[in-house]
Amino acid sequence: MSCSQPVRADYTPFEACDSLVTAAVSEVSLPDCYRYIPLLLTDCDSLFVGQYASGAWALSVPAAHRYGLTINDSIDERHLMEKSTLAATHYLSDLRLHFEGNDTLVLQQYVRTMPVLRVTADSVLQALERIGEEYSHGHRRSGFLAPLDRVHEDALRRDSLLKLERERRVAELAARKPTVGKASSGSYIIYKVRKGDYLGRIAQRHHVTVAQLKRWNNLRGDFIREGQKLKIQKK
Numbered sequence: 701m702s703c704s705q706p707v708r709a710d711y712t713p714f715e716a717c718d719s720l721v722t723a724a725v726s727e728v729s730l731p732d733c734y735r736y737i738p739l740l741l742t743d744c745d746s747l748f749v750g751q752y753a754s755g756a757w758a759l760s761v762p763a764a765h766r767y768g769l770t771i772n773d774s775i776d777e778r779h780l781m782e783k784s785t786l787a788a789t790h791y792l793s794d795l796r797l798h799f800e801g802n803d804t805l806v807l808q809q810y811v812r813t814m815p816v817l818r819v820t821a822d823s824v825l826q827a828l829e830r831i832g833e834e835y836s837h838g839h840r841r842s843g844f845l846a847p848l849d850r851v852h853e854d855a856l857r858r859d860s861l862l863k864l865e866r867e868r869r870v871a872e873l874a875a876r877k878p879t880v881g882k883a884s885s886g887s888y889i890i891y892k893v894r895k896g897d898y899l900g901r902i903a904q905r906h907h908v909t910v911a912q913l914k915r916w917n918n919l920r921g922d923f924i925r926e927g928q929k930l931k932i933q934k935k
Contacts, residue, residue, distance in 0.1 A: 711835060713756075714744040717781050724785045728793035731803060733828040736835065737788070740827055741814055746781050749865060753813035754778045757788035760813045767791055773869060888916070893928040906932050 714721075718735075725735045738756040742748040746756045753760045755778030761771060767787035769777040777783045792810060799805040807824040891902065899910045899922050913919065916931045924930070 711739075711838070713746070714739055714835070717744070717756075717785070720782060721785055724789040728789050730789060730792055730796070733825070733832050734789075734792060736828045736831045737792075737810070739831055739835070740824070741811065746779050746784070750814065755784045756781060757784050758811075758813050759784060759788055759791070763787070763791050763813075888931050888933045891930045891932050893924050893926055893930060895926050897924065897926070898922070899924060902930065902932075908932060 721735045725732065738744040741758040742756050744756050748754060748756060748758065750758060754776060759778045764771055764778050764787060767790050769783055769787050771777065792806065795806040795809055803825050811824055899913055903910045903913055913930060916933055
């Protein structure tokens with residue numbers, strides 16, 4: 701997207717956290733232009749939810765976990781600006797150390813969480829520098845930010861997507877809840893095997909033995925598959 705005439709940009713979300721972002725970038729000795737990463741990737745939208753990343757800094761789940769953010773069914777700290785900023789800047793600092801200060805490689809690695817990026821990976825550094833110049837003048841030419849007349853439309857679409865995501869999570873949680881039934885001796889639950897599960901882990905989690913799991917489910921070996929349903933007798 702490009703604009704032939706300068707358009708007054710809506711910098712309100714970024715201005716609200718500019719001092720926080722600037723201090724965090726300075727604290728770990730990152731180049732000043734790195735503070736504009738949230739503007740480039742998400743328009744500094746702390747509610748952003750992408751396919752592989754979320755939050756204003758577009759952090760992936762592995763990166764968020766590695767740098768101390770909590771993500772579970774009730775909270776996603778990638779959407780908390782202060783915590784996500786600290787996590788993102790430390791992640792970027794470690795990437796700069798790994799790539800020996802090569803900012804092109806650092807940014808190429810960082811933006812991989814954004815499969816549809818409005819600039820090519822090898823021009824991210826130039827894009828950040830240009831955004832910095834435009835931000836200082838309060839106008840944009842490069843087209844990285846949404847025009848003001850799209851802000852309301854984008855907000856409505858975002859709210860709709862968040863609602864769908866909440867509904868999906870509620871349905872997912874409901875599907876995970878074990879069902880209770882009656883066995884010939886006592887009651888039992890039906891457990892659905894998750895990715896990474898094995899008999900020992902399931903037995904430990906439910907305070908039973910592997911031998912009991914095998915007997916209740918007529919298992920001859922230790923192999924189980926994701927999605928398989930296991931009967932676990934309640935004590």
